[in-house]
Amino acid sequence: MALSLYSVNAILILAKDDASRILAKYYDAPHKPSGTKDRSYPGANPYPTVEGQKNFEKKLHEQTASQADKCDIILYDNRLVVFKQCQDVICYVVGDASENEILLYSVVLALRDSLFQVLKTPPDKRTIFEHFDMVALAVDEIVDDGIILETDPRAIAARVSPPPVADFSAKNIDLSEQGLVNGWKFARSFIGKSLAQQFG
Structure with a gap:
């Protein structure tokens, strides 16, 4: 098979107990090679219909749920699948059978570890x-589109997590009429003292 940037066919997060779909992203290369009639080109989504996806997920879960704590890589339906169990969910990364398993394994580890950092x-x-x-x-x-962009969990978490809240806030500022009057008096007094020091 020709080398391609489109290494990942799908990322799945399924419930461990019943294989229900929590998150499923299937990728399709945005540019289909000219003259290609079937879905055998690099980066093609092998399961273009929702029915086909759910059928694949159910059978994949049957193959992996019982061994999720023993192994974390299988060849299923001519797809290389790496997976990691976390609590009551299993994270899957699906690639072509000829894909580099170490590369896909780094993606599933990045997914698991970045979720751990983001969710705390x-x-x-x-x-x-x-x-x-x-x-x-x-x-x-x-x-993105089956192309691996990042595998460093800290970098991923930093981009996804909300920015830190500044220490100062407006909650201690009195915006009532009396508070505004007091603020005006303070500013007038401060300006008066500054002018007196300069010209006095």
């Missing part, structure tokens, strides 16, 4: 649903 706790179903926006952003920071 080991990722579980409830926490992922509560912070789904940040989880989806983390996935987008790792892979």
Whole structure:
């Protein structure tokens, strides 16, 4: 198979107990090679329909749920799949059978570790649903259109996490009428003293 930037076919987060879909992103190369009639070109989404995706996810879960704590790589449906269990969810990264398994493994580790840093706790179903926006952003920071962009969990978490809140805030400022009058008196007094020192 020709070398391609489009290394990842899908990133999945499924519930460990019933294979329900928590997050599923399937990637398709944005530019189909000319003269290609089937979906065998590099980066093609092998499961273009939702029905095909859910069928793949269910059967993949059956193959991996019982061995998620023993191994973390399989060849299934002519796809190389690496996975990691976290609490009550399993994170999967799916690539072509000829893809480099170490490269895909670095992606699944980046996903798991960045979610741990972003969520401040080991990722579980409830926490992922509560912070789904940040989880989806983390996935987008790792892979875009099947191209691996980043595998450093700290860099991913830094881009996804909300910026730190400044120490000062307006909550201690009195915006009532009396507060504004007091502020005006203070400013007038301060300006008066400054002018007296300069010209006095």
